[in-house]
Amino acid sequence: MPETTVVVGGGVIGLSVAWRLAARQRVTLLDPAPEAAASWVAGGMLAPVTEAWPGEERLLDLGMAALDRWPEFAADLGVELGTGGTVAVAFDSADAGQQDTQAEFLAARGRAVRRLTSRELRALEPALSPKIRSGLSVPGDLAVDNRELLRRLRSACGTRGVTVDPRPADEVRPGAVRLADGTEIGCDTAVITAGAWSGALHPALAGLIRPVKGEILRLRPRSGEPPVRHTVRALVESRPVYLVPRANGEIVLGATQYEAGFDTEVTVGGVRDLLADAERVLPGLAEYALLECAAGLRAGSRDNLPLVGELEPGVLVAAGHHRNGLLLAPVTADTVYALATATPAPQPTTR
Amino acid sequence: MPETTVVVGGGVIGLSVAWRLAARQRVTLLDPAPEAAASWVAGGMLAPVTEAWPGEERLLDLGMAALDRWPEFAADLGVELGTGGTVAVAFDSADAGQQDTQAEFLAARGRAVRRLTSRELRALEPALSPKIRSGLSVPGDLAVDNRELLRRLRSACGTRGVTVDPRPADEVRPGAVRLADGTEIGCDTAVITAGAWSGALHPALAGLIRPVKGEILRLRPRSGEPPVRHTVRALVESRPVYLVPRANGEIVLGATQYEAGFDTEVTVGGVRDLLADAERVLPGLAEYALLECAAGLRAGSRDNLPLVGELEPGVLVAAGHHRNGLLLAPVTADTVYALATATPAPQPTTR
Numbered sequence: 001m002p003e004t005t006v007v008v009g010g011g012v013i014g015l016s017v018a019w020r021l022a023a024r025q026r027v028t029l030l031d032p033a034p035e036a037a038a039s040w041v042a043g044g045m046l047a048p049v050t051e052a053w054p055g056e057e058r059l060l061d062l063g064m065a066a067l068d069r070w071p072e073f074a075a076d077l078g079v080e081l082g083t084g085g086t087v088a089v090a091f092d093s094a095d096a097g098q099q100d101t102q103a104e105f106l107a108a109r110g111r112a113v114r115r116l117t118s119r120e121l122r123a124l125e126p127a128l129s130p131k132i133r134s135g136l137s138v139p140g141d142l143a144v145d146n147r148e149l150l151r152r153l154r155s156a157c158g159t160r161g162v163t164v165d166p167r168p169a170d171e172v173r174p175g176a177v178r179l180a181d182g183t184e185i186g187c188d189t190a191v192i193t194a195g196a197w198s199g200a201l202h203p204a205l206a207g208l209i210r211p212v213k214g215e216i217l218r219l220r221p222r223s224g225e226p227p228v229r230h231t232v233r234a235l236v237e238s239r240p241v242y243l244v245p246r247a248n249g250e251i252v253l254g255a256t257q258y259e260a261g262f263d264t265e266v267t268v269g270g271v272r273d274l275l276a277d278a279e280r281v282l283p284g285l286a287e288y289a290l291l292e293c294a295a296g297l298r299a300g301s302r303d304n305l306p307l308v309g310e311l312e313p314g315v316l317v318a319a320g321h322h323r324n325g326l327l328l329a330p331v332t333a334d335t336v337y338a339l340a341t342a343t344p345a346p347q348p349t350t351r
Numbered sequence: 352m353p354e355t356t357v358v359v360g361g362g363v364i365g366l367s368v369a370w371r372l373a374a375r376q377r378v379t380l381l382d383p384a385p386e387a388a389a390s391w392v393a394g395g396m397l398a399p400v401t402e403a404w405p406g407e408e409r410l411l412d413l414g415m416a417a418l419d420r421w422p423e424f425a426a427d428l429g430v431e432l433g434t435g436g437t438v439a440v441a442f443d444s445a446d447a448g449q450q451d452t453q454a455e456f457l458a459a460r461g462r463a464v465r466r467l468t469s470r471e472l473r474a475l476e477p478a479l480s481p482k483i484r485s486g487l488s489v490p491g492d493l494a495v496d497n498r499e500l501l502r503r504l505r506s507a508c509g510t511r512g513v514t515v516d517p518r519p520a521d522e523v524r525p526g527a528v529r530l531a532d533g534t535e536i537g538c539d540t541a542v543i544t545a546g547a548w549s550g551a552l553h554p555a556l557a558g559l560i561r562p563v564k565g566e567i568l569r570l571r572p573r574s575g576e577p578p579v580r581h582t583v584r585a586l587v588e589s590r591p592v593y594l595v596p597r598a599n600g601e602i603v604l605g606a607t608q609y610e611a612g613f614d615t616e617v618t619v620g621g622v623r624d625l626l627a628d629a630e631r632v633l634p635g636l637a638e639y640a641l642l643e644c645a646a647g648l649r650a651g652s653r654d655n656l657p658l659v660g661e662l663e664p665g666v667l668v669a670a671g672h673h674r675n676g677l678l679l680a681p682v683t684a685d686t687v688y689a690l691a692t693a694t695p696a697p698q699p700t701t702r
Binding site: 219220222265266267268269271272275276278279285286287288289290293 | 570571573616617618619620622623626627629630636637638639640641644
């Protein structure tokens with residue numbers, strides 16, 4: 001008999017873990033609300049270089065390792081990757097000052113980033129506003145259509161015989177997962193991959209993971225707008241905003257950031273800021289269709305690094321990925337696979 | 352045998368006509384897309400005084416007659432009316448100049464409107480911004496939850512035995528309505544109530560009715576915001592914006608206006624303007640949840656007055672109500688009832 005594993009939470013981390021483990025084990029995936037996953041609401045940037053700031057050296061190194069792992073992961077799942085790269089832009093002179101700090105940090109870590117004038121920026125991405133002060137080119141970044149990825153992962157889990165159960169879980173302990181309806185599912189291993197909701201599932205996680213709300217918008221070009229080819233990360237009067245283009249021209253525009261508990265309502269102020277900041281960077285967006293406004297909860301950890309490891313024998317955790325769940329999913333799944341099957345991880349561990 | 356009538360289009364006009372006629376006739380209502388109706392997307396203001404401008408004396412008179420008819424209409428359907436009245440506000444001094452013109456026009460027509468200073472405005476509606484220049488109080492206006500009204504009308508149609516058919520119609524002629532699938536429905540009378548789509552149904556309407564796109568947003572208070580008690584109609588740097596509160600605190604915020612064919616996509620620019628203008632009038636909106644962004648097509652006519660009458664024997668029209676479909680529905684249904692049953696109209700005709 002193969003070993004049995006219950007994976008608690010079906011966002012990108014849970015799905016990746018379940019898919020990998022199902023190659024050797026009998027896996028049940030619990031998820032009552034797949035569209036509540038932070039990875040469903042996300043933009044799909046795989047952009048570790050422009051994510052990292054001074055003091056987050058480990059996150060940068062981890063992110064770069066994860067980026068290297070992505071092409072194989074995507075190929076296994078049949079998912080296309082966006083390879084246009086990132087341009088980071090600074091709207092005003094104060095934003096440019098912040099960007100200088102980031103560029104110096106990256107240069108000191110040996111990362112190749114090229115500074116761009118406003119004119120060079122627009123040669124690279126003609127849709128950008130001429131009012132933008134300066135920028136950085138980061139050619140190696142990738143992007144993925146996060147919803148397509150999640151669909152492919154679900155399908156790949158199905159192919160490998162993963163049982164998907166929509167009942168919510170209440171508590172994880174060695175040998176069993178207790179559901180909200182009182183029933184227990186026995187297992188050799190349980191893996192907590194419930195993102196922002198992980199903290200309530202095991203006492204060792206209490207206080208370590210908190211929800212960080214983010215709002216995003218999905219836009220579609222209507223006619224005539226030149227396509228956006230790069231992921232654009234901007235600072236606009238100190239507010240970060242990103243625009244991730246899809247192959248079909250659609251754009252995911254994100255993201256606000258609030259720490260206000262388990263609140264997933266889209267607010268007037270959040271949408272107003274996202275639209276205003278994005279239009280200052282890409283004025284042509286005014287003509288785009290607004291397809292969707294959504295909010296999700298990132299799983300914040302104390303140091304912005306994920307929690308991946310064993311809590312006690314038979315209980316693993318892979319949560320707290322904050323803004324980096326999609327980027328880190330392949331290496332996180334590798335690590336959990338190694339821990340759960342007692343085989344060496346094929347990649348550097350995530351922690 | 353009772354006479355048979357086919358009503359083509361199930362927005363507020365078609366539903367009101369079908370309901371009234373079903374008291375005496377056998378009625379079929381055709382509507383493939385009830386949520387495409389302008390009345391589904393609308394705000395629900397029943398506010399003829401602040402709608403009228405110099406040159407639109409007939410629309411003002413018609414609207415006032417319609418307003419008088421509403422309490423009975425609503426009582427018959429069991430729908431609550433909002434009775435908080437309207438405050439019209441002018442954001443800057445140029446807006447105040449436009450409002451002066453409107454106030455003088457209304458005074459000359461004998462309508463009681465009271466001018467308000469910024470301070471008086473906020474005594475009446477504390478949520479308004481102190482930056483607003485001036486305003487008008489229009490206490491007699493009403494408001495209706497348009498979606499609740501449409502649900503009640505559908506239910507009342509069902510009670511009276513109206514047959515609802517979701518197939519789209521292609522052409523209306525004496526004695527029959529031809530459907531898009533080629534079948535014909537015979538009838539004694541056909542009534543064209545297809546709003547912006549009416550022009551294509553009968554040659555006499557060609558060129559008389561055009562779609563006028565409008566975008567609206569639906570907002571819900573989250574916590575602590577003082578409730579908005581009045582319908583607020585504002586001019587903000589010459590752009591009109593309205594906010595219609597519901598009994599439960601929700602607000603419908605509208606509406607943009609574009610003439611661009613049968614386009615019902617919500618645009619970035621439209622939402623940006625609505626949010627920005629509304630927040631300048633009611634700063635507390637930033638904390639509201641954004642529940643829905645939607646667009647609809649008003650049925651514009653050449654003179655902003657509806658087309659209600661007989662096109663040829665056995666073919667009636669009630670369309671072209673532009674921004675006033677909800678307000679004018681009861682009197683329009685009265686007029687169509689009188690024409691279709693050859694009984695005197697119980698109210699002044701709408702044209």
